[in-house]
Structure formats: C-alpha cells, structure tokens
Amino acid sequence: MKKWTAVNFDLGKQLQGKAKLEYVTLPKSMTIQIVIDLDDKLYAILSKNPTWLQKLQSMAKQKADAAVVDLLKAITTAETKAKKFDKKAADAFSRDLQQAVNKRLEIAGDEMADEAVQLYEKFKQGQSELKVFRIKAGAKIGVTAILVAGGAAVSVLSSGALTPLGIVGIVKGGVTIAQECVKLAIDADKMAKLIQAELIVLKKIMQQDLANATKAQKVKQGAKEIGLNVASKVVGIEGPSLKNCTGHVAVHKVKIAELEKKSRGLSEKIYEAMDVQEAWSKKFDQAKKTLPAQKVGKVSVKLAEVEKALDKIIQATVKTNEAINRAEARQKAYEDALKKMKDGLPDAIKYVDMAVGLGLDIATAIVDSSSAVELAYGIVSAAEQTTQDLVNELA
Numbered sequence: 001m002k003k004w005t006a007v008n009f010d011l012g013k014q015l016q017g018k019a020k021l022e023y024v025t026l027p028k029s030m031t032i033q034i035v036i037d038l039d040d041k042l043y044a045i046l047s048k049n050p051t052w053l054q055k056l057q058s059m060a061k062q063k064a065d066a067a068v069v070d071l072l073k074a075i076t077t078a079e080t081k082a083k084k085f086d087k088k089a090a091d092a093f094s095r096d097l098q099q100a101v102n103k104r105l106e107i108a109g110d111e112m113a114d115e116a117v118q119l120y121e122k123f124k125q126g127q128s129e130l131k132v133f134r135i136k137a138g139a140k141i142g143v144t145a146i147l148v149a150g151g152a153a154v155s156v157l158s159s160g161a162l163t164p165l166g167i168v169g170i171v172k173g174g175v176t177i178a179q180e181c182v183k184l185a186i187d188a189d190k191m192a193k194l195i196q197a198e199l200i201v202l203k204k205i206m207q208q209d210l211a212n213a214t215k216a217q218k219v220k221q222g223a224k225e226i227g228l229n230v231a232s233k234v235v236g237i238e239g240p241s242l243k244n245c246t247g248h249v250a251v252h253k254v255k256i257a258e259l260e261k262k263s264r265g266l267s268e269k270i271y272e273a274m275d276v277q278e279a280w281s282k283k284f285d286q287a288k289k290t291l292p293a294q295k296v297g298k299v300s301v302k303l304a305e306v307e308k309a310l311d312k313i314i315q316a317t318v319k320t321n322e323a324i325n326r327a328e329a330r331q332k333a334y335e336d337a338l339k340k341m342k343d344g345l346p347d348a349i350k351y352v353d354m355a356v357g358l359g360l361d362i363a364t365a366i367v368d369s370s371s372a373v374e375l376a377y378g379i380v381s382a383a384e385q386t387t388q389d390l391v392n393e394l395a
Contacts (some may be wrong), residue, residue, distance in 0.1 A: 002043045006137075007034035007060040007112060011105070014068045015075070023082035023090070024075055024203060025147040029087055030101070032067075032109045034116055045130070046120075055119055060112045064269040067108035074100050083151035089274045090150035092314050097322055098146050110137025110332075164386040165280050165306070169271045171373075171380045174269040174313060178370040181262045181320060185363040188255040188327055191248055195334055196356045198245040202341055203352045242342060249334045256327045259366075263320045266373075270313045273380075277306055280387075291390075299390055302383035309376035316369035316376075323365035330358040 038046070046052050078097050082090060116137040124130035231338035281303055288296040333355040340348035 001037055001114065002040050004036045004038060004043055004047065004206075005033050005048075006036045006056060007032070009033075009060060009064045011064060011068055011071065014064070015072060018068075018072055019076050019079065021075070021079055023085075023149045023151050024079045024097075025149070026075070027101070027146045029142050029144045030071075030105065030141040031113065032060075032105055033111070033140040033142075034112050035138050035140060036116060037138075039133055042088040042130070042133040042135070042304070043185050049226070052120075052123055055123065056116060059115050059119060063108050063112045067104055070104050071101060075105070078148055082148050084275070085148070085150035085271075087150050089278070090148045090272055093271065094146065094148040095182050095314075095318065096321075097141075097148060099318075102141065102143055103325065105141040105143060109141050113139045120309055125178065133384075161217070164391050165170040165380075165384050167276045167280075167306070168377075168381050168384040170269055170273040170276065171313070171377045174266055174273070174373050175370075177262055177266045177269065178316070178320075178373040181259055181266070181366050182363070184364040184371045185323065185327075188252055188259065189363040191252045191255060191362045192270070192327075192330060192334075192358075192360050195245060195252060196358075196360070198248065199334070199356050201339055202242065202245060203349060203356075206341060206348060222283070235276075242338065246338055249338060250332070252334065253331050256324065256331055257337050259327070260324050263317065263324060265378055266313075266317050266320065270310060270317060273313075274310055274319040277303075277310065295390055299386055300387045305379050306383045309379040312372050313376050316372040320366050320369045323362040323369075324360070327362045330355070333358055 009032045010030065015026055015030070074097065078093065081093065082147065085093060113222055114137075119136060120135050124133070284299065284303070288299075333351070337348065337351040337355040340351045
C-alpha cells in the first residue's frame, strides 16, 4: 500500500492581498493536503491519468475556494473588531479566531477526502482493471499562528470622579448563557445515548440480515425495518428503526448547532466585560494619584481578582468550544454510520462500532465551564461592591 499526497493547497497564498489588514496577521502556513491510501498498482494508474487528476484537482479547488471565502469573511470581521481591542482582548480574540480557522480548514479537508473517494468510485465504473481496487482518503491541515493586535490606544483620562466598575451585569448575562449551554449539552448527550443504543440494535439486525442473505440477494430495506421494529420490543427502546434513528440524529445536530450559537454569545460577553474593565482600570490609574494609599491598595487587589476571573471565563469558553468540536465529530460519525447502514453495506458495522464507541462527555465539560463562569461572577460582584464603596466615599 502507498500513501499518496494527491492534493496540496496553500490557502494562505490565496488569501494574501484579498483584504487590507492592519491588525490581523495571517498564518505563514495554511495548507490542506489530501492523502490517499491505495495499492501500488493503482497509484501507477491514477498518478498518470490526466482525466482523474483533473477531476480530483478541480473538485479540491472548489472546496478550497469555498473555504477561502469563509476565511476571508472571518478575518475581515476580526480586522474590524480589532480596532476596538486592547492587547488583552486581542490576545483572547486571537485564540478564538485560530480555532475558527482550524475548524474551517478541517471541514474543507474532510469534504475533499470524502469527495475524492466518491470521485474514484465513479471513475472506475466501466474499467474492469480498476474494479478490484478501493481507496481510502484522509485530510491533513497545517496552520501556524494567526495573530490579532489590538487597535485601542491608551488615552490619558481625567482623574475626576469615578463611577462603579459596571461589569457585574455583563458577567451575569454570561452566567445565564453558560447555564443554557449546560442544558443544551445535557440534552445533546441524552440524545447521543439514545442514538448509540439504537445503533447497537441496528447493528445486530444488519448482522442477522447479512448472515441470512445469499450472494445473489441484497438486503431489502423493508425487511430490515420489520426486523428492527420487532427488536425494539425486546430491548425496550422507542422504535430503533433507521427512520427513527435518523430523526434522533437530526435532533442531535440541532442541539449542537444551538450550543455553538450560545457559546459565541458567551464569547461576546467576555469581550464586552474586558473592554469595560480595561477602560475603568485606565481611569482608576489616573484617579489613584490623589486617593489614599489604603483605598488604592484595596481596589487594586479587587481589580487583579477581576482580571483573573475574566481570564477564567475565557478558558471556560475555550473548554466549551472544545466540547462542541467533540460533539460535532460524533454527529458526523452518526451520520456516516446511518448512511452506510441505509446502503446495506457490509462494512457499515465498523462505522457503527466507531460511532457507539465515542464518549458522551460534553455535558461534563460544559458543566465545569459553567461553574467557572459562576465563580467568576461571585468575584466580579465583590469587586463591584468595592468600587461602589469607593465611589460613594468620593461623592
């Protein structure tokens, strides 16, 4: 067997010059490779066949071009937002943008790999010498660091009367979003548990169908559904048929999409809170020159605690996004398993085994993240009271 790097796209070069960037620095490397496992004899045929190569490159270019459009949109949006960021907010935004870029490249790579296999299956039709061969394709991405520099300049502010810190309401909104994320994650895990139980039953039925089918017969969908309905009464699961399982997989997909949307809302809250905290800190730096040292020290301690608390929320957001990535991976595994089973393919069993072997752990991760946000809220509330007391004393 040979591993052949059949496609190698550098999306970074395609992005160069497409947007005027002042605050965003593009990665030095942003590549997608499609690596195909195939027999040496098949490699000798495909690597020199202009028709096959043209089809493969054309398909891959379409996927790469679509990714470039999406990446350009994300990068130009980041460029616009960065004008309002200080260094702290810019560093946090860099991490989020890096994750978004990586995820989009992974999606494009997976699409290219799947399409490469489908192209080959179509290409070999009518070519008897190719019928005995199969290929397996996978994607590799290579992305170096993407950097966002803040454009907010430090301004000399008045040392006049201070107002309270004013971020507790923002962080409280983050708590609400985090709690909603927990509920969605729990629902998604429950649905995933049901799907995996159904897939186990579906696997048993398919194994029986395959064992009973003769070489001249194909497993019929109708017979399969009848068997699945009988099995559902035995295991006590609500209708583990292909139809019902497909519906549950669709619900799981919706839950994950909702969870991702809520997670983006949490990111927006943290950036908003960081902006307010940074602006207040600058004003306090000016005002503290004329304040009693004891008061300055007390407020400074609270501000340091707030800064750490906000960083904890950033870490919680990253952890939530990582959990979402795992959920999206299992969604794809469920879809792949169902597709293979609907096709009645013998190798569907391995896809089912892969799908049912995935962990049901995103709720655990997101509960931990929510707890971190709630803890941060308590710290911010205490700091808010301290700054309020200071403002009252200065009034």
